[in-house]
Amino acid sequence: MELLQNQRGLKGTLHVPADKSISHRSIMFGALADGTTTIKNFLRAEDCLSTLHAFEKLGVLIEDDGETLTVHGKGKKGLTATTEAINVGNSGTTIRLMMGILAGQPFETTLYGDASLNKRPMNRVMVPLRQMGAELSGANDTEFPPITIRGTDELQPIHYEMPVASAQVKSAILFAALQTKGTSTIIEKEPSRNHTEEMIRQFGGQIDVEGKKITLTGPQTLTGQTVVVPGDISSAAFFLVAGAIVPDSEIILSNVGVNPTRTGILEVMEAMGADIETLSSDPVNQAADLKIKHSTLKATTISGAIIPRLIDELPIIALLATQAQGTTIIKDAEELKVKETNRIDATAEELRKMGAKIEATEDGLIIHGPTPLHGAEVSSRGDHRIGMMLQVAALIADGRCKLDNPEAVAISYPHFFADIENLIEGAGING
Ligand code: SPQ
Numbered sequence: 001m002e003l004l005q006n007q008r009g010l011k012g013t014l015h016v017p018a019d020k021s022i023s024h025r026s027i028m029f030g031a032l033a034d035g036t037t038t039i040k041n042f043l044r045a046e047d048c049l050s051t052l053h054a055f056e057k058l059g060v061l062i063e064d065d066g067e068t069l070t071v072h073g074k075g076k077k078g079l080t081a082t083t084e085a086i087n088v089g090n091s092g093t094t095i096r097l098m099m100g101i102l103a104g105q106p107f108e109t110t111l112y113g114d115a116s117l118n119k120r121p122m123n124r125v126m127v128p129l130r131q132m133g134a135e136l137s138g139a140n141d142t143e144f145p146p147i148t149i150r151g152t153d154e155l156q157p158i159h160y161e162m163p164v165a166s167a168q169v170k171s172a173i174l175f176a177a178l179q180t181k182g183t184s185t186i187i188e189k190e191p192s193r194n195h196t197e198e199m200i201r202q203f204g205g206q207i208d209v210e211g212k213k214i215t216l217t218g219p220q221t222l223t224g225q226t227v228v229v230p231g232d233i234s235s236a237a238f239f240l241v242a243g244a245i246v247p248d249s250e251i252i253l254s255n256v257g258v259n260p261t262r263t264g265i266l267e268v269m270e271a272m273g274a275d276i277e278t279l280s281s282d283p284v285n286q287a288a289d290l291k292i293k294h295s296t297l298k299a300t301t302i303s304g305a306i307i308p309r310l311i312d313e314l315p316i317i318a319l320l321a322t323q324a325q326g327t328t329i330i331k332d333a334e335e336l337k338v339k340e341t342n343r344i345d346a347t348a349e350e351l352r353k354m355g356a357k358i359e360a361t362e363d364g365l366i367i368h369g370p371t372p373l374h375g376a377e378v379s380s381r382g383d384h385r386i387g388m389m390l391q392v393a394a395l396i397a398d399g400r401c402k403l404d405n406p407e408a409v410a411i412s413y414p415h416f417f418a419d420i421e422n423l424i425e426g427a428g429i430n431g
Contacts, residue, residue, distance in 0.1 A: 003394035003401040009248030009294070010395075010423035014239055016231030018043035019257045020412050021167070021195050024051045024093045026227040028101060028175070029203050030071030031060040031079065035224035039069040042229060046411045047091040054086045054094060055079075058109075073224045076179065077153075081107035085146060088113050090340060090382075090411050093168055095145060096125045097196075100172030103134035104179025105151040112146035116340050116382055122147055125172045128160050132176050157182035157218065164335065165308040167192040170214070178205065180218040188212040192308040193261045202227070230257035230287040234385075235413050237265050237313040239423070242392045243292030244274045245323045251423060252279065254289045264310030266290075268317060272297045272324055299326030299369065307332050312339075314365075315347045315389040321367035322356040323396070330364035340383040340411075350378045350386060354393055354401070375399025384411035391420060 023043040028051065030037030042048065052062055052069075059080035061072040074080075079101075088094040088111055095111050099122070102109050112118060123143040126136040135150035157180045162169055170186055174196050177184035191212060200207045203222040208215040236256045243251040258266075258281065269276055275295040281288040299321060302310070310317065314333055321328035336343040348360040353376040357368035375397050380387030387408045394401035409416045 001403050001406040003391050003403050004417065004420050004424060005397065005400070006246060006395050006424045010242055010246050010251055011249065011426040012423050013252040013254060014419055014423065015254050016236045016256050017045070017413055017415070018229040019232040020045065020047055020234070021093065021193060022227070022229045022257070023048040024091075024097065025171075025195055025199050026229060027051050027055055027062070027071060028097060029199050029222060030073055030224060031055045031058070032076065032101065033073040033203050033222040033224045034075045035073050037071040037073060037224040038226045039071065040067075040226070040228045042069045043232070043412070045414055046089055047094065050087075050089040050091045051094045054088055054098060054111075057082050057084065057086050071224070076219065076221060077105070079105050082109065085110035085112055088117065090114050090117055092117060092120055092339075095147065096122070096168040097171050097175060099125050099129060099136065099147060099149055100175035102149040102151050103129045103132060103136070103176040104153075104155045106153045108148060108150045110146050110148045118145045120144070121338055124164055124166060124169045128158055128169070128173050129176055131160070132156050132158050132180065134176070155180045157184040159185045161187040162189050165190040165192050166335070167194075167196070167308070171196040174200065174207070174214070174216060177216045178218050178220050183215060183217040186214040188214065190305045190308050191261060193259070195259070228285060230285050231255040232412070233257050233262045233265065234312045236290070237316050238388045238392050238416070240265065240269060240274070240276065240290070240292050241316045241320045242395060242420070242423075244269065244295060244297065244320060246395050247294050249294045250291065252289060252291050255287050256290050257286055258288045259286045261309055264306045265313040265317065267306065268300060268302055268310060269320070271300045272320065297324035299324045299328040301329045303329070303331040307335075311335060312385060315343055315385050316392065318347045318358060318365050318367055319351065319389050319393050322351060322358065322369050322371050322373065324369045326369065328367045328369070331361070332363055334363040341381045341386060343383065343386065346381050346383060346386045347389070350390055351393065353378055354397055373397040375401045377402045377404070379404035380406060380408040382408050384408045384413065388413065388416055391417065395420070
């Protein structure tokens with residue numbers, strides 16, 4: 001597909017699509033709770049629909065009136081076995097969190113995904129869940145999907161020091177811990193997104209968090225709730241960067257989720273000199289309206305504890321750094337290698353095709369700027385975030401850009417290209 005170009009400024013207001021992480025979890029908590037859960041502003045993108053269909057296969061009734069989803073909760077032990085293996089597509093969140101849920105259900109389930117998901121590491125979740133008493137196995141004795149989970153009613157609590165900073169690993173253990181008898185403790189390597197912890201409380205459960213230490217005593221009974229999903233800062237990120245690098249841009253992003261475990265990108269952009277203004281904020285729903293304008297940018301170093309707070313934004317931050325004065329260094333981000341693609345290599349190799357001065361390192365990227373970008377034939381490599389990053393890069397490129405496999409953006413943002421087009425026309429408003 002030919003990518004959209006524009007050097008004249010993006011203008012308008014964009015209602016950011018719903019948060020992917022919270023949408024997945026809203027179905028999961030709704031399914032495990034007693035009573036009904038109403039989900040407003042659920043993200044109807046491929047990954048979250050994989051979660052929805054997976055729970056339907058496990059016997060959960062989910063009604064959709066086109067606007068609101070109603071999940072008829074099955075309670076702690078109400079999921080039903082299916083002999084059919086469940087396809088969770090491209091979604092790491094679906095497979096890993098479901099492994100934690102199914103560890104406590106006394107039947108066998110097999111989960112698998114597409115070619116990308118079937119190469120992503122699962123030992124990080126299988127190791128603690130086996131310690132808790134569940135039986136899990138990967139394809140041909142590897143750690144890769146299809147994963148078969150033989151759950152148990154007798155799941156044991158765990159004390160676990162996490163070897164990776166990962167919200168998915170933490171969440172899988174928490175879902176399992178909710179189903180044990182006794183107290184589990186998790187020590188995080190670095191704090192990661194805390195939506196699971198927040199939703200345990202929202203659904204009437206109890207959890208204690210003190211710095212990196214999380215304590216939860218099971219078994220717990222959850223109660224259905226109304227969940228209003230805020231916009232996804234990881235989707236907003238593409239427009240924050242587009243607004244900052246396309247001259248004469250001024251974009252208002254409404255309803256951006258600003259949970260502090262997700263806002264690393266705002267801190268980095270501010271440190272780089274971006275012009276971001278908070279127009280209004282809604283502390284109850286952790287959402288804000290943000291205005292971004294084009295500005296000159298300077299390089300920075302991104303490392304350590306902030307990495308899990310912006311992990312999915314690193315490809316688009318790398319593009320931002322190509323337009324900043326000086327050398328930007330991203331380190332401690334080796335987790336990027338085990339996402340939908342190796343995002344260190346994909347970011348460096350695809351942006352280099354457009355003229356960027358960017359090197360991959362063992363745990364990150366080194367980017368020299370500012371560098372003008374030129375047209376090229378690039379590929380999403382089947383990774384939604386790489387595809388969207390390349391579209392934003394094309395906006396400022398001199399010459400035409402063609403993107404291979406643009407469909408990948410539908411994993412998290414089906415209307416992405418239409419939203420860019422609207423902002424180019426200055427009409428930028430979407431549904
Ligand atoms: O679900 P999936 O495929 O793992 O999605 C990604 C993404 O870019 O959308 C990562 F590839 O987001 C993860 C994120 O990187 C979503 C997530 C969550 O909802 O808990 C946590 C992060 O993964 P991890 O492995 O660091 O816990």
